[in-house]
Amino acid sequence: MKTINYHAAYAAACALISTSTWAESPTLTNPAISAVLDGYYQNTERPMSERVEGFGLGHTELALSANIDDMFYGKLTAVVESHEGETELGLEEGFIQTLAMPGGFSIRAGRFLSDVGYLNNQHVHTDSFSDRPAAYRAFLGSHYFDDGVRLNYVAATDLYLAMGIEAFKGDSMRAADEHNEREYKELGVYTAYTKFGGDIGANGSWLAGLSYMRNENGRLTADEHESDEHESEEHEHSHSAQYTGENTYIADFVYKWAPNGNYKYQHLTLSGEYFKVTDFTPLQGSGEANLGTQNVDDQQGWYLSGVYQLSPNWSTGLRYGEVDTQEMHGDHFHPQKLEETELSLAWHNSHFSTVRLQYTNQKGTNFDGIEDDNVFTLQYVMTLGAHGAHQF
């Protein structure tokens, strides 16, 4: 993420907001302009997280979206984050999408969130927990957005069936290179995904997906002799995937339930995802010969989450997740594991304001020195302006 000074960030923010003077009553056809305010206090750190200890701003976001004309839709999402006295302005989305391609096809180009997995294409402020599951933080850098292009297809069937392919630069998915010697491929990441979904009776709806991600720059380099010391310094604030590999497989599902399908008062969301990352060891002959032949387990991660909206004002969520990764130490790998049990309670004054209290228990094995930590987070997420609809 590019760091610029506070005044520039403020000016950019004002530039985005001032356009709202000509869009006083946003409709389906006028630009939707919105800001999401996210602030928190956290008693300690979560590994691989974008949130740091103490007070902080999370994804404070400015978004502008509209149909450009009869053929194109466009969206721009800027994220402002504050870290150690510095204000960072990042561009999380800046894409166009076709609106009028025939046959259920559409193309998205620019910078956008990849459609792999279930959570990745959702904006983090819609989450029911203050951070993404450990598997997302480890393998996708919390949420994977990048510059690239997507071709998506929706079938004309009563069972929802969509599939797509994407190609990205993949900068944030590159395996670490400590000595700045490595030559990366410019077109780094390719994905393919498919999603199915439908209703079960009048009360339930479901969506399931399978995704594959090919990361051309995902293999580690062999000569990371002093990797342990370097790694621990990098955990402060990162938007990149910490653990990469050449191939990533993701399976995901979500089931939502509401009495009579009426989401106004109560509803339940059950979701889960499984990640498998393979082929991360350095290739033979690229340095230490024995590394490539060493038998190392694949990296894995998963989570299960249940969120219950008790009333329009209150919701509560329970999530368990773990991640098993491999850390390279010179000529061998150390397996490490992180388990997280999380409980969240949120108060919603309206659809647009949330105050959340979250408790996380982290159990680690060789993971950043974590053994049995308790993390408390108090957070608000509030939306102002004409905010676009959210996905299922």
Next chain:
Amino acid sequence: MHINSNLVKVAALALSMGYSSLANAGLNIFACEPEYAALVKELAPDAKIYSATTALQDPHQVQARPSLIAKMRQADLAVCAGADLEVGWLPMLQMKSSNANVRSTDHGLFFAAEHVDTLDKLESVDRSMGDVHALGNPHLHFSPYRMLEVAKALTVKLISLDPDSQDQYQAALKVFSHKWSLAIPDWEAKAASLKGKKVIAYHSSFRYLFDWIGMEQVGDLEPKPGLPPSSSHLASLLKRTATGDVMAIIVASYQSERGANWLGERANLPVKVLPMSVGGNEQSQDLFSLYDSVIDLLLKI
């Protein structure tokens, strides 16, 4: 020579209907709410109709769920209330379904509210006012005169998408308009005794109904549109009922009765659940029986 022109028209109509129903496979129509599915059924009986919501679901808070994306992907026409009622989910369905047909009102998208004068339009909108609609109240299906206007405009839309069946659509509109225009005075006569009656209701769901039959909503269970009834707000409504002029507390079929029951018990007022749309109770099978049911239920109080 004087020929009965009506007879000729009817004969021509019958002929063309017989002919075109052979040619017409029927449009695939996605209705956002059941009242518009019912209206489409009156105006395009051959169409394949799908209703995205039921009368037991709040149309403000619908999930852009996979089944709806799949249905919208196949639609030739989407018929919705408009006035931002579906702003929380319809744009996502349009985006996700990759169906250019239903993207714009120039093509296969129809917003009922665009064809009538809505009540309670607002000059400026602020979120502190709650979840309000600047384009006016979108729950217009309880205004029989407006529904007649909507039916006419929808017929124009159907013809523009399926010109081969023009005569059929015009005939169906004629039949519907005739039946509907005959029903209106009957409903008005039946509801005459309700004129001037005061109620407390949930949201502005029945704004057009009360406007039509001359009832007055003197209190809203919601402190602000979209916010659930709070205890302090209910307490203020209880004070309002002390004057003794409130007839009943009204909630729609998708709204919680909790706040209404609390108030009803303390104010000694009846709580009545009215079907918000077709399918909201057993009696409401189409638009006609929906109106009948709502007026019957109000008269029983």
